[in-house]
Amino acid sequence: MTPPVVLTVAGSDSGAGAGIQADLKVFAALGVYGTSVLTAVTAQNTREVRAVFGVPAEMVTAQLRTLTEDLPPVAVKTGMLGDAEVADAVAGAARAGLLPNLVVDPVLVSTSGARLGVVEAIERLLPYALVATPNRAEAAAILGRTVSGTDEMAEAARQLAAGGPRYVVVTGGDVDGSGLATGGGEAFGGAVDALCTGTEVRLLRRPWVPTRNSHGTGCSFSAAIAARLALGDQVPDAVAFAKEYVTRALLGARTWSLGSGHGPLDHFRWSDAAPGGGGSASSSGSGSSRGSGPSSTGR
Numbered sequence: 001m002t003p004p005v006v007l008t009v010a011g012s013d014s015g016a017g018a019g020i021q022a023d024l025k026v027f028a029a030l031g032v033y034g035t036s037v038l039t040a041v042t043a044q045n046t047r048e049v050r051a052v053f054g055v056p057a058e059m060v061t062a063q064l065r066t067l068t069e070d071l072p073p074v075a076v077k078t079g080m081l082g083d084a085e086v087a088d089a090v091a092g093a094a095r096a097g098l099l100p101n102l103v104v105d106p107v108l109v110s111t112s113g114a115r116l117g118v119v120e121a122i123e124r125l126l127p128y129a130l131v132a133t134p135n136r137a138e139a140a141a142i143l144g145r146t147v148s149g150t151d152e153m154a155e156a157a158r159q160l161a162a163g164g165p166r167y168v169v170v171t172g173g174d175v176d177g178s179g180l181a182t183g184g185g186e187a188f189g190g191a192v193d194a195l196c197t198g199t200e201v202r203l204l205r206r207p208w209v210p211t212r213n214s215h216g217t218g219c220s221f222s223a224a225i226a227a228r229l230a231l232g233d234q235v236p237d238a239v240a241f242a243k244e245y246v247t248r249a250l251l252g253a254r255t256w257s258l259g260s261g262h263g264p265l266d267h268f269r270w271s272d273a274a275p276g277g278g279g280s281a282s283s284s285g286s287g288s289s290r291g292s293g294p295s296s297t298g299r
């Protein structure tokens, strides 16, 4: 069977833990055909981003046009965009209907602390997103206020969804969930994300994986959502699948020793790993997505 085409519009991570390289690995691992539009080249390893070279907006447009004419994507994700002109070029393609099922991962700062994007660029693309996946810091930067506890994550997801994307997931992967109690809301351990579906907010929780090898979690999460959308999942199911997938990819790489900084995930052995702590993504308040974890839908 011909696999569906999924496009990533993102930057290159020379260390291959995040960016285009992570996205293409996720696409391959989940059985879709990945294509790529490069927005920037980074000189990056597990410790640092040493240099960034932005691809000119005209070249981004040329890549988008060339690809979508011959290999039109069924779903698309964006990561690092670079400047506002590049974001405008991508927004132009979205406006023209060339970027269906668009998942926008608003990349601002790398795990190693380097600035990779600006809020102004992200704001130009958000209105076209079906799903946006900011982490807590990115949601805070876009909204201009702090986003700490689970209540604030839920409120941020709701507020961002009101401004454009139909679905918003505010991810809390930077901290074990017990640390999220400080900003209000339910106190529990685990990796907690807040999904706004437009009508309600669900808290998604999977076991926290204690590891330094967490470089590329956000890229892999948004890439997995796009892949599952291309395979026919509804958004809440695609999000629950992606959360389980990232948990397993983190588990798979937790004993790896690649580089001396934040190492990459194991994108390919997700179907072997079985994290403890129960079945598919749980939710608070409104019931979880049924049968949406890799164990039930993986191929």
Ligand SMILES: Nc1ncnc2c1ncn2[C@@H]1O[C@H](COP(=O)(O)OP(=O)(O)O)[C@@H](O)[C@H]1O
Binding pocket: 134, 135, 136, 171, 172, 173, 174, 191, 192, 193, 206, 207, 208, 209, 210, 211, 214, 216, 217, 218, 219, 221, 243, 246, 247, 250
């Ligand atoms: N150590 C971890 N254990 C379990 N899940 C994690 C961990 N780190 C990140 N995640 C999950 O990975 C996904 C991406 O989130 P996050 O790391 O917050 O993105 P970003 O890379 O943009 O900061 C979320 O579902 C988050 O809960």
Ligand SMILES: Cc1ncc(COP(=O)(O)O)c(N)n1
Binding pocket: 010, 011, 012, 013, 018, 019, 020, 042, 044, 079, 080, 107, 109, 110, 111, 112, 116, 214, 215, 216, 217, 218, 219
């Ligand atoms: C090219 C590129 N894109 C995105 C990220 C963010 O990933 P992370 O937050 O894991 O560093 C990155 N470091 N490099």
